[in-house]
Amino acid sequence: MSANLSALFxxxxxxxxxxxxxxxxxxxxxxxxNYFGIAGMVISIVVTFLTVGNFGIGFVYVLIxxxxxGSIGSFIAFRIPMTAMPELVAGFHSLVGLAAVxxxxxxxxxxxxxxxxxxxNIKLASLIEMSLGAAIGAITFSGSxxxxxxxxxxxxxxxxTFKGQHIINLTxxxxxxxxxxxxxxxxxxNIFWSIVIISFIVGVLLIIPIGGADMPVVISMLNSYSxxxxxxxxxxxxxxxxxxxxxxxxxSGAILSYIMCKGMNRSFFNVILxxxxxxxxxxxxxxxxxxxxxxxxxDDAAFLMKNASxxxxxxxxxxxxxxxxxxxxxxxxxxxxxxxxxxxxxHPVAGRMPGHMNVLLAEANVPYDEVxxxxxxxxxxxxxxxxxxxxxxxxxxxxxxxDPQSPIYGMPVLDVEKSKSVLFVKRxxxxxYAGIDNDLFYRENTLMLxxxxxxxxxxxxxxx
Amino acid sequence: xxxxxFIFRLSIFILxxxxxYYVVWSVTPSLHTPLMSVTNAISxxxxxxxxxxxxxxxxxxxxxxxxxxxxxxxxxxxxxxxxxxxxTQRMLQMYKKxxx
Numbered sequence: 001m002s003a004n005l006s007a008l009f010x011x012x013x014x015x016x017x018x019x020x021x022x023x024x025x026x027x028x029x030x031x032x033x034n035y036f037g038i039a040g041m042v043i044s045i046v047v048t049f050l051t052v053g054n055f056g057i058g059f060v061y062v063l064i065x066x067x068x069x070g071s072i073g074s075f076i077a078f079r080i081p082m083t084a085m086p087e088l089v090a091g092f093h094s095l096v097g098l099a100a101v102x103x104x105x106x107x108x109x110x111x112x113x114x115x116x117x118x119x120x121n122i123k124l125a126s127l128i129e130m131s132l133g134a135a136i137g138a139i140t141f142s143g144s145x146x147x148x149x150x151x152x153x154x155x156x157x158x159x160x161t162f163k164g165q166h167i168i169n170l171t172x173x174x175x176x177x178x179x180x181x182x183x184x185x186x187x188x189x190n191i192f193w194s195i196v197i198i199s200f201i202v203g204v205l206l207i208i209p210i211g212g213a214d215m216p217v218v219i220s221m222l223n224s225y226s227x228x229x230x231x232x233x234x235x236x237x238x239x240x241x242x243x244x245x246x247x248x249x250x251x252s253g254a255i256l257s258y259i260m261c262k263g264m265n266r267s268f269f270n271v272i273l274x275x276x277x278x279x280x281x282x283x284x285x286x287x288x289x290x291x292x293x294x295x296x297x298x299d300d301a302a303f304l305m306k307n308a309s310x311x312x313x314x315x316x317x318x319x320x321x322x323x324x325x326x327x328x329x330x331x332x333x334x335x336x337x338x339x340x341x342x343x344x345x346x347h348p349v350a351g352r353m354p355g356h357m358n359v360l361l362a363e364a365n366v367p368y369d370e371v372x373x374x375x376x377x378x379x380x381x382x383x384x385x386x387x388x389x390x391x392x393x394x395x396x397x398x399x400x401x402x403d404p405q406s407p408i409y410g411m412p413v414l415d416v417e418k419s420k421s422v423l424f425v426k427r428x429x430x431x432x433y434a435g436i437d438n439d440l441f442y443r444e445n446t447l448m449l450x451x452x453x454x455x456x457x458x459x460x461x462x463x464x
Numbered sequence: 465x466x467x468x469x470f471i472f473r474l475s476i477f478i479l480x481x482x483x484x485y486y487v488v489w490s491v492t493p494s495l496h497t498p499l500m501s502v503t504n505a506i507s508x509x510x511x512x513x514x515x516x517x518x519x520x521x522x523x524x525x526x527x528x529x530x531x532x533x534x535x536x537x538x539x540x541x542x543x544x545x546x547x548x549x550x551x552t553q554r555m556l557q558m559y560k561k562x563x564x
Binding site for chain 2: 014020024030034040052054068069072074088089092095096102106107110234236237238239246247249252253353354356363367
């Protein structure tokens, strides 16, 4: 296939990828969008085979490896529980990053196969592109591995900070840039390997200071990096599909990071430079532990909700941990039978990744038109009888609106305290991720339900 | 004077960033998780580079070190392509409207 014809096909793939993202503007068109994406991928792969035109033994090997990888991928996709989606996405990002590194290495070792010149005399632009692709890919890989370990619970979710951390990161970043410059002059493979290795280290250092609840930002950021790495390789290979995709994914991840940061009212750099959990708030909370709280049980909760005319449910990460989404749906079904109007309120940073709660509720067969975003539903709390907070904490804390001293001041929160009564399912009075006490626990209209989210919800279903 | 083809690629890149910007803002927040998994799947189009790397040279050279890196990259990208699209599909199947 001629280079011009294949370039046109790659353009078509790129357009199909744009349509795949466009489809996600509503759940109805999203499934069709996914098919566009698959079609784009098939076109890209077939066109590449035709362009290379090598159908010998190598082609057979490629097919075998494709099938091996494909089977592993399909197996994971069918088996993974929805609650494990954040770590799955982090794991997948690491694969894209590593693949980018590998392709860059091949291009460096055998530039003539890609039409980039010969060893020791690679075109300047290609050299910059491939080393950037390799560096960003390596950072994506090791960063995603750390994110994966933290989300999976194999590594502590609390931020790991040490003195001079930021200066070390900055120095390493500058060294990478310097080495890329040096590589362009010397073309030495040792320099290329150094760039890759240092980038792996930077990836680790970049993610370890970021704490558990900031994971939505981290995942989005790594999503963005994987896109830029792909774009870097796209420039090296002069491939339009890869350049378009890289740009799409890069900007998509960047927008999601922005939305997540805004959901916490923090700047991107504030999140990147280290966690909240590290700030010491213990002196403050010791005093407040003494305050009285109202303690209820499942029967009280069932009674309150049965006699309510409207209930708003506020799910958070705790619901995902307890796998309480199915029990919750049963509870809502029982309430609906009693003629109670039920809706769900989702904070932008609820859970460990963007849209995490929505997927879990969808899994439990909750219709998506009963689920609302913060801005859509926040005014309804004032007219609602019961707010049922399950596994959420900081995102409901009224302190964010009243106390300028608080670290979460200015963060958009759900106005649960405005509803007539609040049922707060929680295992203890311990503070949330931000390390601050939730004022809501001690309010007149709050009833604390101390239990595991799933167990409590099941008990409520029984007493309904 | 002729324009360097790099400039054309750069133009495509910049325009795609703009397209991405507007398209992603129109994605409904409830589908942000599928958005991440599908962007992950499509970024695996990097497999194009992996295939070129793996098939570089003749049949005699397919076990040279640069080809082996190509094959490894094919496995990684294939895991992502199949895993990414299928898990997205699985999620999207779950989004249902209220039964009237």
